[in-house]
Amino acid sequence: MQPTPVRTPEAVDRSGRTPRIGVLVVAYNAETTLERTLDRIPADFRSRIDEILILDDASHDGTFTAGCRWSEAEGRPRTVVMRHTKNLGYGGNQKAGYALAAERGLDIVVLLHGDGQYAPELLPEMVAPIERGEAEAVFGSRMMDRGGALRGGMPLYKWLGNRILTRLENALLGSRLTEFHSGYRAYSVAALRRLPVERNTDAFDFDTQIIVQLIDAGLRIREIPVPTYYGDEICYVNGLKYAKDVVKDVLEYRLAVKGFGTCPWIPKPEGYAFKEGDGSSHAVILDRMRALPPGRVLDLGCSGGLFAERLQALGHEVTGVDRVEVPGVRERCHRFFTADLEEGLPEEIGRGYDYVVAGDVIEHLSRPERVLAEIAGVLRPGGRVLLSVPNFSHWYSRLRVALGAFGYDRRGILDETHLRFFTRASLRRTVQGAGYDVLALTSTGAPFWALLGGGGRVGGALAKALGGLSRLLTRLRPTLFGYQHIALLTPHAAETIIAGEHVDVQDILNRQYTPADRVGV
Template identity: 25%
Template sequence: MKTSIILLTYNGLSFTRKCIDSIRTNTPPNDYEIIVVDNGSTDGTVEWLRAQSDLQVIYNKDNAGFPKGCNQGMALAKGDNLLLLNNDTIVTPRWLGQLLSCLYSDDWIGGVGPVTNAAAYYSALQVPYQTLEDMIPFAEQYNRTDPSKWEERLKLVGFCLLIKREVYEAVGDLDERFSPGNFEDDDYSLRIRQAGYRLMLSTDTFIHHEGSASFREDPQSFYALMQTNSRKFAQKWGFSPDYSLGIRHDILQCLEEPEAEPIRVLEVGCACGATLLELKNWYPNAELHGIELNPHAAAIASRFANVRSENIESIDIELPHEYFDYIIFADVLEHLVEPWNVLRTVMPYLKENGKVLASIPNVAHYSVIRDLLKGYWTYTDKGLLDVTHLRFFTREGIGRLFFGTGFQALQFRVNILQPSREDEEWMDAMERLVGNDMKEEWKVYQYIVKAYKKQPAPDTSRSEVIIQLRKLVRRIEWEIDPEESSAELVEMYRNREIEVKDMANILEQDVVFPFKTAQKITEILMNHGLFPSKEELLGKLSKGNR
């Protein structure tokens, strides 16, 4: 079986040489052919390509753009499989064999891609290496075939996309309206899914990627191109790629059942179903349902979930009461005319221990308050004052929304955008005026809410809190999203969900650097005035673990 590897070049000779050398080094020689399409390079790339004996090369006089260049290469390909590969990648040991293992594990898998160090759409890892010399030993250890690490995705990123020839013949060329590049891979992914095939992210396979090397010299033009092609995509498909293809991991992290549990989930405003599809990766036995107003997006989601294209404010759900374990409203409630009525309507369809998961923007964010004090309330295309928002909520308003519609318990998480030093100083000055320790609420960009239909049993609730605290302490230890993690810890302690002894037990049993982490937690709580003595708090947390 042979794979045709198609590379586009437009200058960047050093990248191209490293990429092709890595293919030669890390791929069995009889398993591939390399087709290079050069888009009018002027930096010596053409001369170097002419000196290579194992390449098939198409020389364009001008820059034809990424989609058209790929189409030229695919038309020349003779392999059983076609692989679009950016020339700023470096492939690694066993890369192609592992991707092929995933691709041919099911007749209906049409395309696969690897993970990397720099890419969009949740396909990048935090890597330990700093140099390319250290990258290969990392990849050598990382690349081990493991089907449990294959994840189905709504779309794959085109820096490395492997498809079967039958898929190419069924779907055709990349859409050249997206030239010179960007969103052609989103479009191609959806067309592959429309043809009935599945797409898989092979997270057991890693290659290195420099990332947008072709566009790095002119970031303003790159951003303008992204905006233009996003509009082209929306015109073609009838929905925004920015909103409709996103995966809400912050919502999914609120799920608490064992992975084998056959949970039933309804997502209201599911768009193209990317979050539901990811949920299926986490919970293989889950039963997925969706309600989506946009019929074009709903048609994409309906290929793998039970989705109806209707308005949640007028729909008859037509399922038995107490059917769902979770109902998700991700950035939906603020768009409704009567969110209170919707919550009352869906509550009977939750099981006795069912929950609503919701993300809701915080209108008490410092950016909104500051502009309002200056006399501005300016609607935007997206964000806190999205022009399509009909309702606005603070934390207190969210509480009234859910408790007022019959929910008996709430848990909050927060999404925070890192404020600038000037923003911090402004909030400090405002807090001196209003008091009440409001700064932490002003920082919150969005609340993630878990609303319980019935008050959870004390032992269950306590167990959930300790599990969440354990994750949070580990995040603080490794400085993962420090602002968000600090805010969540403060929130849990202020609400008396946790005690010092809970943190001390976790520090003693579950972290690598207990005393160092205890110091970090001490600083966080003391900075918010939540404990009278720094020395006493550190002593209770560290329990002698120095």
């Protein structure tokens, strides 16, 4: 029977409850070191530990037996010892441990290695910043004490590799950690629930991926100095492969932020980012809407309502529709409806709209022709549709196909959620087949603003220069250099009666546009 832990009053969470602390011990072939490592846990801290979770990753020695033997001795904290029937890998073992920590209701979990490489004596310092609400993660850094890692026996080549990789990772992530490669970690379990750690690798670069996830989620990381211990333990890390993997992870994340690749271990943002004048299709559509008189607008795929908010500032009354409700969208739209456009337009939106905006929408539908036909039914006579689609014949997607490297991205032309691909010719055929006349068809250049971010004087100048070149090439060859196509449409010309007089709608529209506007008609 394990003794019930005695609580000390020094730390309580915001609810007034003392946080439940757990220690996750990952062990592999650690029979000779595991018990000695656990014995080093400070005696005055043991009473604060709710549970120690020892996870033996299918060791070939007596690690499991050693863990059981230690747990059964007098005065031990409540201890769970588990042995995996197959090796899950360093990352896989952590995934199992964090899931178990959440299942058992722990609030803080400290990762401790069974080989004794990290100091159990510092467990109180590891959990303290989380207990005080100052951080969601605490890392023990061997590099904070200048020269301490080398004095502790870290081989020079490992020290150099650690420093070089950490500097590179900081530069790519915009962080300021002194060490990325320490395995001594403490986490808030609530913070771990916010991260998709189950999607992470099972290999040794798991620790890097979880750092990237913490940074991406805006969670706080605190570092404390820890001593370095290098003994006769066996190292199972392939240094060159590990270095390649962590660099690949950080580069994959940076590309994913810009929209390239899928990076399944980083969540996609709920809504699209929007900046006026950023060269995106939404910015171009907004500029065109500025020239039109205010009216009732149906914004399909409105996301968080950032575009709708700008339309309303121009005097338009905007009804937004999207499959999911992004927080804040109802405050930015006059009305909002949740609907899956794959099932068609919802009846509740009504009719009589002056404009329908479908910015980067129809490529997400398996049958866009049906929705386009329904859109014509909610427009008033003479109403207009503004839509945009990515250009699949852009050089980027052509090159990917030609090289046999076709794959999906998080956004852009090869967005993983796209069900249909369009070229300028196929877009024209699609909208004309759905009953529309094309009043204008223009193309935007490649979004170098997104690739470079415009950061700094050099980055901003380069983005401006490349953007200008892209716009020039797009005008010369829109089918090859156009990144997106933007169409201004109206239902096929039909006679209507205005004030008792027969008037041809197409004649009205013709008088409202100059020949230069009527591109591609």
